[in-house]
Amino acid sequence: AQSVTQLDSQVPVFEEAPVELRCNYSSSVSVYLFWYVQYPNQGLQLLLKYLSGSTLVESINGFEAEFNKSQTSFHLRKPSVHISDTAEYFCAVSESPGANNLFFGTGTRLTVIP
Amino acid sequence: DAGVIQSPRHEVTEMGQEVTLRCKPISGHNSLFWYRQTMMRGLELLIYFNNNVPIDDSGMPEDRFSAKMPNASFSTLKIQPSEPRDSAVYFCASSLWTSGHNEQFFGPGTRLTVL
Numbered sequence: 001a002q003s004v005t006q007l008d009s010q011v012p013v014f015e016e017a018p019v020e021l022r023c024n025y026s027s028s029v030s031v032y033l034f035w036y037v038q039y040p041n042q043g044l045q046l047l048l049k050y051l052s053g054s055t056l057v058e059s060i061n062g063f064e065a066e067f068n069k070s071q072t073s074f075h076l077r078k079p080s081v082h083i084s085d086t087a088e089y090f091c092a093v094s095e096s097p098g099a100n101n102l103f104f105g106t107g108t109r110l111t112v113i114p
Numbered sequence: 115d116a117g118v119i120q121s122p123r124h125e126v127t128e129m130g131q132e133v134t135l136r137c138k139p140i141s142g143h144n145s146l147f148w149y150r151q152t153m154m155r156g157l158e159l160l161i162y163f164n165n166n167v168p169i170d171d172s173g174m175p176e177d178r179f180s181a182k183m184p185n186a187s188f189s190t191l192k193i194q195p196s197e198p199r200d201s202a203v204y205f206c207a208s209s210l211w212t213s214g215h216n217e218q219f220f221g222p223g224t225r226l227t228v229l
Contacts, residue, residue, distance in 0.1 A: 034217075043118075043205055043220035044157075090157065100145055100164060100211045102218060106156040 002027045004091050006105035013081055014113050021076040021108045023065075023091030033074040034092040034102065035065055044090060050074065061085075086112045116140075118221035120206050126227045132194040135224045138187055139208030147218060148181055148191050149205040157205075163189065164211060196228045 005024045013019045025031060032051050036044040048059040055067040065076045074091060088109045092102040119138040127133055139146050147162040161171040166183045174181070178197070183189040193200055203225050207218040 036220075043222050044207075044218075045220070046217050049217065100209070100216075101147070101159060101162055101170065104157045104159075 002031070002093050002095060002103045004093050004103055004105035006091055006108050008108050009106065010109045010111065012111045012113055015083055016080045018079050019077065019081050019085075019110065021089050021091075021110065023074045023076065023105060025072050025074065025091075025093045027072075027093060027095065029095050032094045033065075033067055034094075035059075035063070035074070035076050036090045036092060036104075038088045038090065038107075040087070047076075047089070081110070081112050083112050083114060085110060118206055118208050118219055120204075120221040120224050122224060123222065124225045124227075126229065127196055128229050129197055130195045131228075132192065133196045133200075133226060133228075135191040135204050135206075135226070137189045137191070137206030137221060139189070139206070140219055141187065143208035143210045143219075144186065145209045145211040145216075145218075146183060146189050147207040147209075148189070149207065149220075150202045151205060151223070152202045160191070193226075196226075198228045201226055201228050 003026050007022050034049045035047040037047045038044045048057045050057050050067045058064045063078045065074050067074050088107045090107045091105040094102050121136045145164050148160040151157045160173045161181045163183045181191045203223045205220050205223045207220045209216040209218045
């Protein structure tokens with residue numbers, strides 16, 4: 001069985017400061033890993049994903065995440081956050097290849113303080 | 115593409131009434147997912163379909179909930195009778211499922227309030 005743990009339910013950070021949102025997973029097989037973002041009153045949007053290849057993946061708005069197999073982690077980082085990054089962030093995992101459903105973490109609410 | 119379309123966006127009803135939520139997946143996608151999001155429980159997968167066939171409905175809370183996908187472009191989630199604890203945001207998502215993993219695209223959600 002697969003599961004995802006997001007240890008921090010809320011992360012407040014000042015504007016232009018760095019941030020790390022933690023995600024750990026458990027699985028007995030190879031996995032695909034995802035970060036989704038949910039802005040207020042909207043659905044979830046894919047932020048970035050790891051399927052294979054380079055363990056460091058980046059999004060178009062400056063976020064990056066690194067797949068660490070030995071630590072079963074996929075932490076999300078940004079060196080300098082903006083007010084517009086305020087949102088809820090969900091880490092998700094699926095079995096690879098061929099799995100269709102995702103297992104989501106409980107989410108981390110990032111609040112950027114001016 | 116218009117993305118995943120859900121209707122209604124907001125629904126307020128009284129306890130005991132039937133509620134029907136609707137979803138139109140992205141054209142060409144062959145998998146559809148229904149999720150429920152609450153403050154207490156977070157995001158929960160209720161049921162998902164592959165090629166219009168229900169694959170896993172273990173997340174459906176109880177017999178009051180039912181979901182159908184009569185064709186590739188339409189799905190419904192029905193609650194009958196509704197209860198106040200069903201109040202939540204219900205999301206529909208779709209994906210193009212092939213041999214590899216495929217990104218799920220979420221709709222804007224339906225905010226359900228049961229009084």
